[in-house]
Amino acid sequence: MPKQMPALRKSAVRGSRSGRPIMALLDLLGRRWSLRIIWELREQSMTSRALRSACDEASPTVLQARLSELRDAGLIELAE
Template identity: 40%
Template sequence: MLAAMDLVGQRWILRLLWELEPGPLGFLELRRRVGNCSSSVLSERLQQLQTAWIIEKDANAQYELTPKGVELGVALEPLWNWSERWSKLGK
């Protein structure tokens, strides 16, 4: 459990999972969407997610969630829902 928490706790990991949830994206599109993340850090995070079998590259060199990644997204959904509610408290 701690290894999974260490992985998702790293900067940009949750954002990458969020961006990949709707479907595959290429490196440049991911880079555009995450904004402040450098190319080297983005490459490192994508490699970490691939090593953990959370994402994979498809035939078009786009990154997509694996079944394990989809399952992680389902597990994180309550956190995302909570953050949506929390962010609206100040408005």
């Protein structure tokens, strides 16, 4: 059985009653700035300031919220 991402297990999803992991993933990836953040982090780790510069129109609050959501879902990780 495939391993599910931690934060995507049977949670309520906007517009879906199933709560299936794929629906939760698509919901997360469809949120504003999620794909841009993943794109910017594709090749290397970035500081919060560098990521904010790369995503120049994103507010710091939204950027931090998306980073937390992506981290909780296991799609990105915090570099030490």
